[in-house]
Amino acid sequence: VSIEDRLYTVKYRDAGESHLGIKNADVCTDCTTNECEQVCPAAVWTVEEGSNGVPSIAYENCLECGTCRFGCPSDNVEWTYPKTGGGVVFKQG
Ligand code: SF4
Incomplete structure (x- = not known):
């Protein structure tokens, strides 16, 4: 079973706002390595052409x-848990 197939079994209850953010966009503009894109197993972070290096966040x-x-070497990720009632739901089996 591929990672993609497993990810299809995961559900997300939308809390209405992103629980992920960027502390300082200027830090992203200066970043050349984009660790956020590389370390995330769920492709949440995407640095697109013309974004000035600032990633979009598919929270x-x-x-x-x-x-x-912990993957961002500049400690530039703002991270909290989703609001109560929101967030990931894992199904077993
Ligand atoms: Fe991706 Fe960060 Fe969410 Fe993990 S916590 S799935 S690395 S966005």
């Missing part, structure tokens, strides 16, 4: 693993 795909929080 509704987040698994709440916390990897991006």
Whole structure:
């Protein structure tokens, strides 16, 4: 079973706002390595052409693993748990 197939079994209850953010966009503009894109297992962070290096955040795909929080070498990820009632729902089996 591929990672993608497993990710399809994960649901997300939308809390109405992103629980992920960027502390300082200027830091992203100066970044050349984009660790956020590389470390996230769920492709939440995407640095697109013309974005000035600032990633878009598909927070509704987040698994709440916390990897991006530590993966950014500039400690530029704002990370909280989703509001109560929101967030990832894992199904077993
Ligand atoms: Fe991706 Fe994990 Fe960060 Fe969520 S917590 S955005 S799944 S690295």
